[in-house]
Amino acid sequence: MQVGVTKKQHRFLSQTIKQAFEMKKVALPWNRALCAGLCVGLPSLIGFWLGQFSYGMLAGTGGFAYLYVASEPYGFRAKKILFAALGLTFSVAAGTLLAPYPLLAAFVLGCIGAAASYLFGVLKFKGPGALFFVLSFTLATGMPPDPSQAFLRGGLVFLGGMLAWCFAMAGWLLRPHxxxxxxxxxxxxxxxxxxxxxxxxxxxxxxxxxxxxxxxxxxxxxxxxxxxxxxxxxxxxxxxxxxxxxxxxxxxxxxxxxxxxxxxxxxxxxxxxxxxxxxxxxxxxxxxxxxxxxxxxxxxxxxxxxxxxxxxxxxxxxxxRRKLTRTPVRSILEGNLDKDSIVFLQAIRFGVILMVAAAAAYAFQLNRSYWVPLSCASVMLGATVIATFHRAIQRSLGTILGILIASAILWTHPEGFVVSIAIMLFTFFTELLIVRNYALAMLFITPNALLMAETNTRIHNFGYFAGARLTDVLVGSVIGLIGVLLVGSRSASSRIPYLLGRTIRSQAQFLALLFIRQPASASAKLSLILQQRSMRRHLSNLRTVYQTALGEIPRSEEELEKLLPVIWSLDQFGYVLNSYALSALRPVLPDPELGAVLLHLEKMAQSAEQRRETEEGPEGTDGLELPLVPDIGQELADLRHALNGR
Known part of the structure; x- marks a missing residue:
């Protein structure tokens, strides 16, 4: 028996390691990579021409705001990149102010990481998440301590962020939509x-x-x-x-x-x-x-x-014509402050482990200790436990090889123009290759980070930087991996039954408000809108939890595979209900029919929570006969079949 388990674990481990170095077949983002290289490297080049190279290097940190560009409308992108630039500015200013107080800096770093992780999670922004806010804060704490420089350093970062904003919005001139x-x-x-x-x-x-x-x-x-x-x-x-x-x-x-x-x-x-x-x-x-x-x-x-x-x-x-609806950002942020929100719990976990990593690095007096929480943050950005394990492997091996590349460059003591061009090239290749494989991108991230750190501190001691970089990356990766394994290895899959029942009940409450006769008052309309947002929030949280459960260690492949049709059916049912909400001519269901529907949904919610088959509806195996809303009856039948096939 033990031999069988060992073989299974060995097969799983080898498969996981193989996946960590798998090359994804996706198109290379040439335009994005070019713009990212210019946003990060161009400020240092301008600073070199103006005789203020160190200022230009610092302004280049603001160029990381461009990395938060995604395929969103330009009006929304303008606000998003502006706030990203302000976030980087705040991170550098706060890091400068708190550099003399390591423990307080560790606490604030955790708060910044948790807040950024929560915002990017609930708003579903694609990209590097909290990583570059953590990087900006930790780099500022690694500079010569001088709180009086907080305003100057923050201002320079903001200027670099505004350059990134211009690059991000340049496409509006050619294709505004x-x-x-x-x-x-x-x-x-x-x-x-x-x-x-x-x-x-x-x-x-x-x-x-x-x-x-x-x-x-x-x-x-x-x-x-x-x-x-x-x-x-x-x-x-x-x-x-x-x-x-x-x-x-x-x-x-x-x-x-x-x-x-x-x-x-x-x-x-x-x-x-x-x-x-x-x-x-x-x-x-x-x-x-x-x-x-x-x-x-x-x-x-x-x-x-x-x-x-x-x-x-x-x-x-x-x-x-179907109306376009959007849930207000404030409602999304407040609605996810819930103990059952996986995004909220992951953000808290991210912040706490980040604090532990920063405090541990200070307690053990590691050289250039800011690389420890930075590596920890990078590893924890994996969406699942398996993804976190992948990141730990990729970052560790990529760093070792990247240091060899950095050796050849830093050995020549490059300065000025050469440094700026190198930063542009490293950033370009990082963004170009990170979509294919993170380990491959680390070959360029490592020399880029070492070059920026060495240039900012002006200490020409490669052994000092390279040794600290290697040690701290390994320590940070291990802390991040251990923290994720201890805190959240099985937290998602254990929540799925409860969240299934909660989602079905939220849909039942929304359905009840849709099809009962009520006065056309402002309060009735507000209740309908609030319940619709609640249903959408529960659906979104359920999808997130399911995706997280897919990457847990260990996990039940068979059980999760059976759950997929249930998730799809709930999504479809929610979409049909949303369609009725936008129609002013939706029918009013008689009380007996509405009661039968609600009872049917409650039975399905209980079955989902208890992981048992759903009882047949009053009208037989095909569910309910609803002449006024036949598509609702069909969706209920599909949902019941999906639950029973689980």
């Missing part, structure tokens, strides 16, 4: 795949992928901050999103027999819309079949309306 166009294009490509996969085993997966694209497009368009009345492109994108919503819903209602598929012309037409999105001049209408099954005619008519959108005409049914 580029991110919105990209989101709608991806939506139509996924919608085309959905139509193509209808009637096949791949339909469920394609439906969920399209649903995620719907959410992404809605969020992108809602945060665009444009006036649809005065700009043709945003209005067209809004119409396309609304039409995609109706195509998605009506496709899901079409019942196909085994082996039966939708006409391929429909899928081709929708895909062509995605390819022509943002380029109406290249739009060519795809001929649609006239003699169709009556079940498919409504779908054919909706696809045919796409031509009207590209012709700048008002498509039929425009009065039913």
């Amino acid at each position: 580029g991110p919105e166009i990209g989101a709608v294009r991806q939506l139509y490509l996924d919608l085309g795949s959905l139509l193509n996969d209808a009637g096949t085993r791949e339909y469920s997966r394609a439906r969920h992928q399209t649903l995620l694209s719907m959410y992404s497009a809605e969020t992108t368009l809602a945060t665009g901050g444009f006036d649809r009345r005065s700009d043709v492109t945003p209005r067209r994108l809004s119409q396309m999103y609304s039409l995609a919503h109706h195509i998605y819903l009506i496709t899901d209602k079409i019942s196909l027999a085994a082996g039966e598929k939708l006409p391929p012309e429909l899928s081709a037409a929708v895909r062509r819309v995605g390819e022509a999105c943002g380029q109406p001049d290249v739009w060519v209408r795809t001929p649609l079949p006239d003699d169709l099954d009556p079940r498919i005619r409504d779908l054919r008519d909706l696809v045919g309306q796409l031509d009207a959108i590209f012709s700048d005409a008002e498509p039929e049914g425009e009065q039913d």
Whole structure:
């Protein structure tokens, strides 16, 4: 018995190590890498030309704000990068002020890391998270202690951040609606795949992928901050999103027999819309079949309306256009301050372990001890325990090889122009290769960090820096890995049953408010909005917990695989409920029917919590018969089947 377990553990360990050095097959971000290199290296080059090279190096720290650029609308990006620059400025100023007080600095570092981790987690910002705020703070604590320099150092970082802001917003001059166009294009490509996969085993997966694209497009368009009345492109994108919503819903209602598929012309037409999105001049209408099954005619008519959108005409049914909604940021931040929010708990864990790492580095009087919490933060940025283990391996090995590269460079004592160009190149290759493999990127991160530290302190002692770097990276990586294993190795999977029940109950409460007769008062509308936000928050938290559970050690592969259709079904049910919330003509369910639905949902919530099969509905194995809202009845049946198949 013991031998079997040992073989299984050995196989798991070898597979995990192999995955740590796996090269991801993704496109290289050439433009992003080039801009990042210029944002970080150009300030030092300007400082060199002005005779203030050390000031330029410090301003380059603000250039890290560019690394927080993602595919968001430019109006939202302007605010995001501005706040990132302000965060880096605050981190450097605070690190300068607290450098003489190591224990207090360790506490504040943990608070900065926890706050940044929470913000980026609940707002679902992609990118390096809290890493560069931690880096900025720790680098400031490693400079010669002088609290009087806090304002000057912070100001220089802010100037570098504003340069990054200019680079981040440069694309607005050429394609002001580029991110919105990209989101709608991806939506139509996924919608085309959905139509193509209808009637096949791949339909469920394609439906969920399209649903995620719907959410992404809605969020992108809602945060665009444009006036649809005065700009043709945003209005067209809004119409396309609304039409995609109706195509998605009506496709899901079409019942196909085994082996039966939708006409391929429909899928081709929708895909062509995605390819022509943002380029109406290249739009060519795809001929649609006239003699169709009556079940498919409504779908054919909706696809045919796409031509009207590209012709700048008002498509039929425009009065039913789906509204774009966005949850206020304040509501998102406050709503996730909950003991069951995995993002909140991860942020607390991140901050506490960061404090421990900084305090340990000070207690053991390690040289250049700020690398310890920095390495700890980098390792903990892994979204799961396995990802954290990957980061620890990648960072340790990458650092060792990176030091060899740094040896050849620092041995020549480079200065001025050479340093600036080297920083640009290292940052460029870091951003270019980090999407492929983190260990490969570490080959450039390590010499870049050593070069910046050596230049700022002006102490030409490579052995001092390299030795400290190697020791501190290993110590920080070990602290981060141990902390994650001790604090959160099984915290996610243990919460899933409870969160499933809580999510189903939040959907039941939202459904009750949707379909009961109530006065059209401001308080009733507010209650509906608040419950809708609560449902969305629970769904988002459940998805996050599930993704976290996938990377836990140990984990039940079979159980998690059975849970995936349940997550998809809950997402779909939530989307249908949101659609009813946007309709002013939704029906009022009679009390017996509404009571039966709520009872059915409560039984499913209890079954999910207790990990047992759900009882049959009052109307039999197919769930509930709801003539006024048949799609709700179908979604309840699908959810019950998903839970029972778990």
